[in-house]
Amino acid sequence: MFKDYVKKIESANLYDLVQKTPINFASSLSEKLENRIYIKREDLQPVFSFKIRGAYNKLKNLSKLELNRGVIAASAGNHAQGVALAAHTLDVKAVIVMPVTTPEIKVQAVGARATVILHGDTYDEAYSHAIEISKTRKMTFIHPFDDEDVIVGQGTVGYEIFTQVQGAIDYIFIPVGGGGLCAGVAAYIKSLSPETKIIAVETLDAACLNSALMEGKPVKLKSVGLFADGTAVAEIGRKTFSILKELVDDVVLVSTDEICAAIKDIYNEVRAICEPSGAMSLAGLKKFVSQNAISGSSLITIQCGANIDFDRLRYISERTEVGEKKEAILAVTLREEIGSFHKFCGALNGRVISEFNYRYSGENNAQVFVGVKVISDDDRERLIAYLTGLNYPVKDLTESEMAKSHIRYMVGGKAPSLTEEQIFRVQFPEKPGALHTFLTHLGGQFNITMFHYRNHGSAFGKVLVGFQCSDSDCNLIKKILDELNYPCQVETHSEAYKFFL
DSSP, X not given: OOHHHHHHHHTOOOTTXXXXXXXXXXXXXXXXXXXXXXXXXXXGSTTSBTHHHHHHHHXXXXXXXXXXXXXXXXXXXXXXXXXXXXXXXXXXXXXXXXXXXSOHHHHHHHHTTSEEEEOOSSHHHHHHHHHHHHHHTTOEEOOSSSSHHHHHHHHHHHHHHHHHSOSOOOEEEEEOSSSHHHHHHHHHHHHHOTTSEEEEEEXXXXXXXXXXXXXXXXXXXXXXXXXXXXXXXXXOOHHHHHHHHHXXXXXXXXOHHHHHHHHHHHHHHHSOOOOHHHHHHHHHHXXXXXXXXXXXXXXXXXXXXXXXXXXXHHHHHHHHHHHTTOEXXXXXXXXXSTTHHHHHHHHTTTOOEEEEEOOOOSSSEEEEEEEEEOSSHHHHHHHHHHXXXXXXXEEEOTTOHHHHHTGGGOOOOOOTTOSOOEEEEEEEEOSTTHHHHHHHHHHTTSEEEEEEEEOOSSSEEEEEEEEEOOGGGHHHHHHHHHHTTOOEEEOTTOHHHHHHO
């Protein structure tokens, strides 16, 4: 069914620009996970991402008339750099529309080879503007994934893997955003090696392929998480889905913490720092191996990109311990008396405390936020059971996003004089004036009782904010945030809030 893709992939004439990247045997991970694990190093491409393959193949297949008109694309990162370099190499005029939230380092990298237009806060807004320009200026639009020539270009990754790995390949783990890379690799590998399992990997908060497979057709997600920004796509491509629905054997969904742990794993193996999307497939591999008790198999993971802002490394490092299952985040109740902290430390029997946050509140009991080093999920559960047996009330907050992103950085306590308070976790574009706009729209109508914001080095900021208002006002606040296009989550009834704020 996909033999045409195989022929086009094998005959793709890209290697005057595209690098045939190495595939590294991951010795430490292989020993740890009891499998033969290989890492395909697409971070070593000229633009530090596989996206150059699809962009260059698309431009090489355009007619002279289409090239003379110039090309245009919409992207906040890797696709933009791929199109810009491909166009520069072929001496073709290129325009790239990027959201105004795009980090300056990426804007500069693209601007060195193409004309950059900043428009909108999101990819969708930039995409719509690029389509409009392509029509008015009669430029050729280069889609980031839903295009046959782009899919063929990305499929050359599969061609290289097939020729580089000796022996049978049991599983290939491939990150999915719009599906171009996964569709190209799957079309090639499955045609030559039907027994190889294709495992697609998506983030829990941007699983457009998984949703499409459940519905039987592409569906647009209401919102997508932006941590793995390279794969933060709301709707799978039509062309890519027609391939993926036939060839993907399973889908693994991974969390932010699991991706952070995989970034560390790749660094330890090859001393390379990859972007979150670049570590997704390894995160999925580790999860799949654990859940399905896979051993003695040959597994391939694709490190698809390394375009990451240095500022984000702090956040990634902080989340790695939880992602590796090596830190338990707990809310523990202690007696408010002299020596209680010392007694609690003794009860831990030499375990390392990674964090301890507490502020006196004048009550009989003290709520403490504590991080404790563990070695696995089972070990964390044993610790909780042990402390509970010693009559320490314990609540596990290890999976609480609110606790990990906000509570652990806040010093304070409860406000007993407040009779009504509503708590929101909000995401807003990281651009000049965004915070002021947020406060202008909300602060004038409701008294702000709490506010926590911390820059994570990404295109979007995270705020935890409290308002002095009733439950009935929640819908009004949510409506205002929707009008601002600031995704939000009501946290008034979360355990982390009840314990500490």
